[in-house]
Amino acid sequence: QVQPVESGGGLVQAGGSLRLSCAVSGLTFSNYGMGWFRQVPGKDREFVAAMSRSGVLTRYADSVKGRFTISRDNAKNTVYLQMNSLKPEDTGVYYCATNIMRPLVPSASQFDYDYWGQGTQVTVSS
Numbered sequence: 139q140v141q142p143v144e145s146g147g148g149l150v151q152a153g154g155s156l157r158l159s160c161a162v163s164g165l166t167f168s169n170y171g172m173g174w175f176r177q178v179p180g181k182d183r184e185f186v187a188a189m190s191r192s193g194v195l196t197r198y199a200d201s202v203k204g205r206f207t208i209s210r211d212n213a214k215n216t217v218y219l220q221m222n223s224l225k226p227e228d229t230g231v232y233y234c235a236t237n238i239m240r241p242l243v244p245s246a247s248q249f250d251y252d253y254w255g256q257g258t259q260v261t262v263s264s
Contacts, residue, residue, distance in 0.1 A: 139164050140162070140163070140164035140165050140236070140253045141162070141163055141164060141253070141255075142160050142161070142162045142234050142235065142236060142253055142254065142255035143160065143161050143162075143163075143255055143256070144158060144159070144160045144232060144233065144234050144255045144256065144257060144258040145158070145159050145160075145161075145258060146158040146159050146258060147232060147258030147259045147260045148259075148260070148261070149261045149263065150224055150260075150261070150262055150263070151262070151263050152224060152225055152226055152262055152263065152264050153223060153224065154224050154262070155220070155221060155222045155223075155224065156221045156224065156260060157218060157219070157220050157221070158174070158218065158219040158221065158232055158234075158258060158260075159216055159217075159218055160172070160174075160216060160217045160218075160219075160234030160255055161214070161215060161216045162215050162216070162217075162234075162236060162253075163215065165236065165253075167212055167215040168191060168212045169191060169238070169241060170191055170236040170237055170238055170241050171188065171189060171190050171191050171236075171237035171238075171240065171241040171242070171243065171244060171245060171250075172188065172189050172191075172208070172210060172217040172234060172235070172236060172237060173185070173186075173187065173188035173189075173234065173235050173237055173244070173245065173246075173251055174186040174187045174188070174208060174217075174219045174232060174233070174234055174235075175232070175233045175234075175235065175248065176228075176230040176231060176232045176233070176260075177230055177231050177233070177257075178229065178230040178231075183233070183248065184199065185199050185246040185247075185248070186198070186199050186202055186206065186219070186232070187199070187202065187206055187207075187208040187219060187244075188208065188237070188244035188245055188246060189208045189209070189210055189217065189244050190241065190242055190243055190244050191237075191241040191242065192242070193209075193210050193212075195242075195243060195244045196208055196244050197244035197245075197246055199246075201227070202221075202228070205221065205222050205223045205224075206219060206220065206221050206222070207219070207220040207222075208220075217234055219232070219234075221260070224260075224262045225262060226262045226263065226264045227262075228260060228262050229260060229261050229262050230259075230260060231257040231258065231259055231260075232257060232258050232259075232260050233254055233255055233256075233257045234254075234255045235248075235251035235252070235253060235254045235255070236251060236252055236253040237250045237251050237252070238252055239251075239252070
């Protein structure tokens with residue numbers, strides 16, 4: 139059974155940093171592109187960052203560009219999201235997901251992602 143599991147969320151002050159991790163079991167991790175999305179109550183889930191299966195190509199939402207960095211360790215079946223200079227508007231539940239539909243590209247489309255984690259809460263206080 140495929141199961142992405144996120145960790146690393148928490149409460150941080152504005153300007154601080156967090157590093158999210160997502161460990162994936164049950165599949166050949168290196169075959170999949172990976173993505174991070176986030177959601178706040180009352181709003182649609184939105185794209186944050188993505189990486190191709192090779193790890194060479196990345197893509198970021200404009201709102202996080204220059205502050206967030208996605209990376210992966212295929213030996214550990216894990217994708218990371220380093221979040222720096224956090225802002226209150228970064229608050230939300232962060233989800234990682236696997237992309238088998240178009241793994242060669244860092245897709246921002248949720249329709250390309252098949253397996254989703256349960257999410258980890260990130261709260262940034264002002």
